[in-house]
Amino acid sequence: xxxxxxxxxxxxxxxxxxxxxxxxxxxxxxxxxxxxxxxxxxxxxxxxxxxxxxxxxxxxxxxxxxxxxxxxxxxxxxxxxxxxxxxxxxxxxxxxxxxxxxxxxxxxxxxxxxxxxxxxxxxxxxxxxxxxxxxxxxxxxxxxxxxxxxxxxxxxxxxxxxxxxxxxxxxxxxxxxxxxxxxxxxxxxxxxxxxxxxxxxxxxxxxxxxxxxxxxxxxxxxxxxxxxxxxxxxxxxxxxxxxxxxxxxxxxxxxxxxxxxxxxxxxxxxxxxxxxxxxxxxxxxxxxxxxxxxxxxxxxxxxxxxxxxxxxxxxxxxxxxxxxxxxxxxxxxxx
Numbered sequence: 001x002x003x004x005x006x007x008x009x010x011x012x013x014x015x016x017x018x019x020x021x022x023x024x025x026x027x028x029x030x031x032x033x034x035x036x037x038x039x040x041x042x043x044x045x046x047x048x049x050x051x052x053x054x055x056x057x058x059x060x061x062x063x064x065x066x067x068x069x070x071x072x073x074x075x076x077x078x079x080x081x082x083x084x085x086x087x088x089x090x091x092x093x094x095x096x097x098x099x100x101x102x103x104x105x106x107x108x109x110x111x112x113x114x115x116x117x118x119x120x121x122x123x124x125x126x127x128x129x130x131x132x133x134x135x136x137x138x139x140x141x142x143x144x145x146x147x148x149x150x151x152x153x154x155x156x157x158x159x160x161x162x163x164x165x166x167x168x169x170x171x172x173x174x175x176x177x178x179x180x181x182x183x184x185x186x187x188x189x190x191x192x193x194x195x196x197x198x199x200x201x202x203x204x205x206x207x208x209x210x211x212x213x214x215x216x217x218x219x220x221x222x223x224x225x226x227x228x229x230x231x232x233x234x235x236x237x238x239x240x241x242x243x244x245x246x247x248x249x250x251x252x253x254x255x256x257x258x259x260x261x262x263x264x265x266x267x268x269x270x271x272x273x274x275x276x277x278x279x280x281x282x283x284x285x286x287x288x289x290x291x292x293x294x295x296x297x298x299x300x301x302x303x304x305x306x307x308x309x310x311x312x313x314x315x316x317x318x319x320x321x322x323x324x325x326x327x328x329x330x331x332x333x334x335x
Contacts, residue, residue, distance in 0.1 A: 009028055009029070009062065010026050010027070010028050011026065011027045011028075011029065012024070012025070012026055012078075013025050013026070013027055015071060015101055015102055015105045016101055016105075017074065017093075017097040017098045017100070017101035017102075018096070018097045018100050018101045018104070019093075019097045021074050021079075021097065021098070021101075022079070022081070023071050023072060023073075023074065023078070023079045023098055023101065023102065024051075024071065024072045024077060024078020024079045025051070025069060025070060025071035025072070025078070025102065025105075026051065026052075026055075026058075026069075026070050026071075027067070027068070027069050027109075028058055028059070028061075028062040028067060028068040028069075029067045030062075030065075030067055037112055037113050037114075038065055038066055038067045038113060039065075039066055039067070039113055039114040039115070039116055039137070039300070040066065040067040040068070040069060040106050040110045040113050040114070040115055040116070041058075041061050041066045041067070041068050041069070041115075041116045041117070041118055041300065042069045042070075042071075042099075042102055042103065042106060042115065042116070042117050042118070043057070043058060043068065043069070043070045043071075043117075043118045043119075043120075043123070044099060044117060044118065044119040044120065044122075044123025044124070044126060044127065045070075045072070045073065045076070045120055045121075045123050046120045046121030046122055046123060046143075046280075046281070047121060047122045047147075047186070047189070047193065047197065048076055048178075048180060048186035048187040048188075048189045048193070049076075049120070049121075049186065049187065049281075050072060050076060050077035050078075050187060051070040051071055051072045051077060051078070052070075052077070053284065054070055054120070054284055055070070056284070056285075056286045056289075057118075057284045057293065058070050060289060060293055060297075061296075061297065061300075064297055064301075066116075066300070067110060067113065069102065069105075069106055071098070071102050073089075073093075073094040073098050074089045074093060074094065074097075074098055074190075075087055075089045075177075075188075075189070075190040075193070076187050076189075077187065079098075080188075084176070084177035084188055084189075084190055084191075085175065085176035085177055086176060087177065087190050087191075088190070088191075088192055089190040089192050089193060090190070090192030090193055090195070090196050090208065091122065091125070091126065091129075091146075091192075091193060091196045091197075091208060092129060092196075092208055092224070093192070094122075094126050094129075094193070095125070095126030095127070095128070095129025095130055096129045096130060096131070096227075098126075099126050099127065099129070099130045100129075100130040100131055100132060103115065103130055103132050103133070103135070103136075104132060107132070107135065114137045115135060115136055115137060116136065116137050116138045116139070116140075116233075116300050117136050117138075117139050117140075117233075118139075118140050118141070118142075118296060118300075119139065119140070119141040119142070119144050120141070120142050120143065120144070120283075120284070121142070121143050121144055121145070121245065121246070121280065122144070122145075122146065122147070123141070123144065124139070124141035124142075124144025124145075124237070124254065125144060125145070125146045125204075125254055127139060127231060128227055128228035128231055128257055128258065129224065129227055130227070131227065131230070133227070133230055133231045133233075134230040134231060134232050136231065136232075136233040137233055138233050138234055138236075138299065138300055138303065139231075139233045139234070139235045139236070139261070140235075140236050140238070140296045140299050140300055141235065141236070141237045141238065141251075142238050142246075142283045142284075142296075143238070143239060143240065143243045143245055143246030143251070143280050143283075144237060144246070144251065144254055145245060145246055145247075145250035145251055145253065145254050146200055146204050146253070146254055147164065147197050147200050147245065147250075148200050148201065148202055148204075148250065148253065149161045149164070149165050149200070150202070150249075151247055151249045151250035151253060152244055152245065152247065152250070153243075153244035153245075153247055155244075156244040157244075160244060163185070164197060164198060165197075165198045165199075166198075168194050168197065168198055169194060169195055169198035169199070171194075172189075172191040172194040172195060172198075173191075176191055177189060177190055177191050177194075178190075178191070178194045196208055202253070204224075204257075205222065205224050205225050208224065225257065228257040228258055228259070229259065229260055230260075231258050231260060231261055232260055232261060232320070233261055234261055234262040234263075234264075234303055234320075235255065235258055235261050235262070235263045235264065236264045236266065236295075236296075236299040236303075236305070237251050237254075237255055237263065237264065237265045237266070238266050238267075238268065238283070238295060238296075239251045239265065239266070239267050239268070239315070240267075240268050240270065240278045240279065240280070240283065241267060241268065241269045241270065242269075242270055242277055242278060242279055243278070243279055243280045244279075244280065245280050246280060248265075248267070248315060251265055252265060252315075252316060255316075255318065259320065259321045260320045260321055261320045262317075262318070262319055262320050263316070263317070263318040263320075264305060264314065264316075264317055265314070265315045265316040265317075266295075266305070266306070266312050266313065266314055266315065267312070267313045267314075267315045268292075268311060268312050268313075269311065269313075272311025272312075273291045273292070273311055278292075294306075295312070
């Protein structure tokens with residue numbers, strides 16, 4: 001691991017994914033001399049969004065007493081090594097290898113500290129793919145879903161389908177990756193990630209790595225589903241009404257996989273906080289520091305739900321089912 005100190009509180013580090021791949025990350029840590037064990041928050045980005053997009057939100061959490069770890073998935077931002085043309089990476093790699101590696105890093109470098117996760121878009125999905133996810137204490141997600149096209153907002157569904165499920169996979173096959181920067185869509189994106197997104201079905205396990213089997217002859221897709229059963233952390237899933245990705249059916253579809261977690265799905269209309277639009281990305285903009293960011297902070301601190309007077313409507317509450325025995329091992333301890 002190498003590191004560079006910046007801004008007196010942020011440290012750029014390299015983290016190894018579980019398969020040895022080197023990931024770029026930034027750690028915001030409080031002084032080690034403190035007798036207080038601060039919780040640590042891992043921020044999982046959206047698909048093809050660089051981790052520095054969340055820097056101000058990470059600073060906000062740090063200022064409110066958290067140690068914070070941001071990172072880039074393989075093939076994105078600080079986790080790009082050479083050309084993407086022949087680079088193999090997909091959503092399973094991002095969860096089972098990258099997020100799992102970051103989770104293990106947090107356990108080793110923040111011993112005894114509670115581990116929470118903030119997931120944006122696909123960042124709330126990849127949590128369930130990690131083998132050690134049962135050690136996460138609390139989860140906050142923003143617009144998290146796995147991009148099944150029929151769940152897109154009806155008013156924008158046709159255009160989104162043509163871009164993400166027709167043009168994107170075509171570009172991936174032609175170039176060997178998606179040149180998203182040139183198109184003004186997103187970061188350049190590995191082919192495997194683009195194809196995962198493009199072929200997504202109502203049940204993600206029917207779309208990812210189809211047909212593969214584990215050594216014990218168990219279909220890989222069923223093993224993936226069972227990993228979600230290991231997540232025990234209570235989840236607050238926030239959806240914004242003008243978010244074309246994070247619609248009610250899209251967020252509920254993902255939450256259904258987290259059957260052992262207490263799940264709260266809350267909805268917010270931009271007009272409730274005096275805004276014309278928020279969409280899929282703006283939650284993490286600095287201008288929402290006083291209006292929206294406290295929703296995430298209150299949940300991470302003590303599972304506090306926002307007051308209905310704040311313009312939030314609870315769409316759904318689901319109790320967790322019988323817990324996996326591994327869940328009982330977590331009481332703020334690291335894996």
